[in-house]
Amino acid sequence: MTTTTHFDTERIPLQQFSRQAYLDYAMYVIMDRALPHIGDGLKPVQRRIIYAMSELGLKATSKHKKSARTVGDVLGKFHPHGDTACYEAMVHMAQDFSYRYPLIDGQGNWGAPDDPKSFAAMRYTEARLSPFAEVLLAEIAMGTVQWVPNFDGTLKEPRLLPARLPNILLNGSTGIAVGMATDIPPHNLNEVVDACIHLIDHPKADTQALCSYIQGPDYPSGAEIITPREEIEQIYQAGKGIIRMRATHELENGDIVINALPHQVSPARILEQIAGQMAKKKLPMVADLRDESDHEEPIRLVIVPRSNRVDKEALMAHLFATTDLEKTFRVNLNLIGLDRKPGVKGLTTLLSEWIEFRTQTVKDRLGHRLEKVNQRLHILEGLLTAYLNIDEVIRIIRSEDQPKPVLMARFSLSDEQAEAILQLRLRHLAKLEEMKIRGEQEDLDKERQQLEKILGSEARLKTLIKKELRADAKTYGDQRRTAIVQREEAQAISEEQLAPVEPVTVILSANGWVRAAKGHEIEPEEASYRPGDRYLDAARGKSNQPVVFLDTTGRSYGLSAHTLPSARGYGEPLTGRFVLPPGATITAVLMAPSNRKLLMASDAGYGFITRFEDLVTRNTKGKAILTLPKGAQPLRPILFDDASGNLLAAVTNEGRMLVFPLNKLPALAKGKGNKIIQIPPKRARSREELLTHLILVPVEGTLVIHAGKRFFKLTYGNLSQYMGERGRRGKKLPRGFQNVDWLESQAPVQAPLDLGDTTDGQETES
Incomplete structure (x- = not known):
């Protein structure tokens, strides 16, 4: 007796063993579980279910039988896996909302679109094959199938079913393997058949030509495909992509x-x-x-x-x-090809390979039939010999102990012919039988000649394949359910659009707290503030407008008005909404229509014209708008509607004033701008002289200069003494008015104030 010790055990590195075990598992999952074959478009479990049901006699014309009977046969004979997974695969093939052309006709609760997995247990449901399943099974006994042993070697099962139509495209398939997946959408039978016939006639046809027949996927639920046709063609070219569907x-x-x-x-x-x-x-x-x-x-x-x-x-x-209601579906035409290897195939390659599979299947069927015809003709030839020599045949059979070899030697018969003669019944010895034999010989001879012609001619073979495709399309084809249309991209309604539109007043405090009050009647200065805080600025507009905040570095920040807290409290700090540069503080708040113009300037004497929409941003770090020289500070922007004929009056803290047409300033989206008034560089760097006041004077308007309790007016015509080219030094104001407190612009005819488009105080001071 031999004893095995641990020294006799094969020892291999764990890394090598794990790698090989994982590769074996991966190949098993890819080849025998998750991916369909291009020939019949089925995974192994689906193929075994269909074959087992045909073996049970569950044709479309038979009675339904319990699903548990089918599942038991599948598990016991061909598929040694879990009954739940097997039954779910069976249910999927019976659901008309899952399969474009169901292969199983179910009776009972087989799920619903609301919940596809709400089907009853297999002991309650009954099933049989659908009429469409004949497309897969009709030629199974015609020499077209390669039979392989089942899992225990006691039975034979088909490697592939002899599909008469490209089921891989008609019903599609989904599956997840190891390192790869497949998502093949269903298609319309008539369109696929037309494309196959075109490809048979034109083997070099490209994807564009095939897409003139196959418009796109055809899902059983209907709805619409809104993917543009150009993208669909690209998907079929590459074998993968995204299909977008809409209710x-x-x-x-x-x-x-x-x-x-x-x-x-x-x-x-x-x-x-x-x-x-x-x-x-x-x-x-x-x-x-x-x-x-x-x-x-x-x-x-x-x-x-x-x-x-x-x-x-x-x-x-x-x-x-x-x-x-709108959903995207991945397309990945990954399947097992005729070379028994998985791969992603374009539409042209896929259909070409299936046509190759179908051509070989038809050849096998015709060859098998030709062999049967030749065998029958051989037997009929022997039977005819017996009828022509019936007396001698009877004598040999009656007198000889071993009549077969004597018959073979006497009439030059083969073993099969002699056996057929010996198996004859007496009632078949009538004279009419000879006429039947000769008639059958003639029919079979014609069939043989026809089969040989088809097998010997590629053109005849193609014609037969096309004829059978058209016949199946006429039997099982239907109209397209999923329309392919051009639609605009769907846009969600924003919160601004959903919120009610109402007038609001946005209040900004000196410490950077913000809040929004309903209406324009509120007086922001009289609102309550936190201890140590006070009013800084306010803007009036509508709740669906953006709110822009400006800081001391020339950056702008944006918020939606409807997102601001109520004015019933103190509001909330803007530091929780924005990321301000170190040392920066918020200095102003603005609300206006997007196309409203405004003047941006710094106390260094530079400025430009921009639009309100250029200030709006969703970036929490803000947007750089005004570029400031070192040490300079921004002035409050001036909003205006029409710049034609308006004059810009600029005043420094030294009492110098320069007036020039506003249209001399450039229109920019951001930047430093152009020089408004000349300030000597040395005095600008030391901050001794600054631009302190800016105001717009309308055509035929009046400028009022306030210095303490005193003021004086300059009409539109009198402003000419201070007029000059943009960027000049300006002229000194009269003595007593060089320390300007504020400027006031008076229009000749006061226009109504549009509170939705302006900010508080911008008409009178800057």
């Missing part, structure tokens, strides 16, 4: 009725998403939501707008952007 809807008595959803989207999920937005008050324009789906209309979701004034198209665009 279809119609208007009915002012309500929105959704009647088709994207593939595998649950109506319950859509209702949950829309109801969630309604609960969060993000859909104030929706009054009610109902699910009126029934047996006649499987998908009928009703959205009731709050009034007839609601823009229904804008509402649906918002729902497309925020719910699964």
Whole structure:
């Protein structure tokens, strides 16, 4: 007796063992579980279910049988895995909302679009093959199948089913393997057949030519594909990409009725998403939501707008952007090819390989039939010899102990012919049988000649394949369910659009706290402030407008007015909303229409004209607008509408004033700007002389200069004594008015004040 010790055990490195074990597992999952084959478009478990049901006699014309019977046969004979996974694969092939052309006809609860996994247990449901399954099984007994041993070697199972149509494209497939996955969408049978016929006639046809027949995927749920045709063609060219689907809807008595959803989207999920937005008050324009789906209309979701004034198209665009009413699907044409290797294939390669598979299948079928015909003709030849020599044949059979060899020697018969003669029954010795034999010989001889012609001619073979494709398309084909349309990109309704539009006053305190009060009647200076804090600035506008804040470094920051806290409290610090540069503080707040112009300037004497929209930003670190010389500070911006004819008056702390047309300043989005008034560089660096006041004087308007309690007026014509070219030194104001406190501009005819477009105090001072 031999004893095995640990020295006799094979020892290999753990790394090598783990690597080999993982590779074996990966190849098993890829080849025998997750990826479909290009020939019949089935994974192994699907193929075994279909074959087992055919062996059980569960044809489309037979009675339904318990699903547990089928699952038991599949597990016991061909697929030694879990019954749950096997049954789920069977259910998937029976769901008409999952498969474009279901292979199984189920009876009982097989799930619903709301919950595809709500099917009953296999002991309750019954099933049989659908008529479409004949496409896979019709030629299985015609010499077209390569038979392989099952898992225990006791039975044979088909390696592939002899599919008469490219099921790989018709029903598609999804699966996750090791390191790869597949996502093949379903297609329309008629379109795929037309493309196959075109490719048979034109083997060098490109993807663009095939896409003239195959418009795109055709999902069982209907709905719409909104991916542009150019992108669809690129997907078929590369074998991978993204398909975007959108639900279809119609208007009915002012309500929105959704009647088709994207593939595998649950109506319950859509209702949950829309109801969630309604609960969060993000859909104030929706009054009610109902699910009126029934047996006649499987998908009928009703959205009731709050009034007839609601823009229904804008509402649906918002729902497309925020719910699964619009969904993307990955396309990855990854499958096992004829070379038994997985790979991503373009449409042309995929169909070409399937046509090659179908051509070989038809050749095998015809060859098998030709062999059967030749065998039968051989037997008929022997039988005819017996009828022509019936008396001698009877004598040999009656007199000889071993009649077969005697018959073979006497009439030059083969073993098969002699055996057929010996198996004849007496009632077949009638004279009419000879006529039947000769008639059968003639028919079989014609069939043999026809088979030999087809097998010997590539053109005839192609014609036969095309004829069979057209016949199957006529039997099983139907109209496209998924329309391919051009749609605009869906846009969600912003919070600004959802919020009610109302006048607001934004109040900024000296310590950088901000709040928003409803209406324009409030006096910001009289509002309550935190201890040690005070009023700094305010802006009036509407709740759907952006609010811009400016800091001491010349940067702008933006917020939405409706997001600001209520003025009932002290507000909140802007440092919680923005990231300010070190040492910077907020100095001003602005609200205006996006196209409103404004003058940006620094006390160093530089400035430019820009638009309000150039100041708006969502960046928490702000946006650099005004470039400041070293030590300079920004002046408060001046908002204005029309610059034609307006004069700009600039005054320094030394009492020098320069007046020039405003249009002499450049229009910039950002920067330092051009020189407004000349300040000697040495005095500017030492901050001895600064630009302190800027004001716009309208045409025929009046400029009022205030110094303490004294003031004097300069009419539009009298301003000429201070007029000069932009960037000049300016002229000294009269003695007693060189320490200017503030400037006032008076228009000849006071225009009504639009509180929604201006800021507090900008008409009178700067």
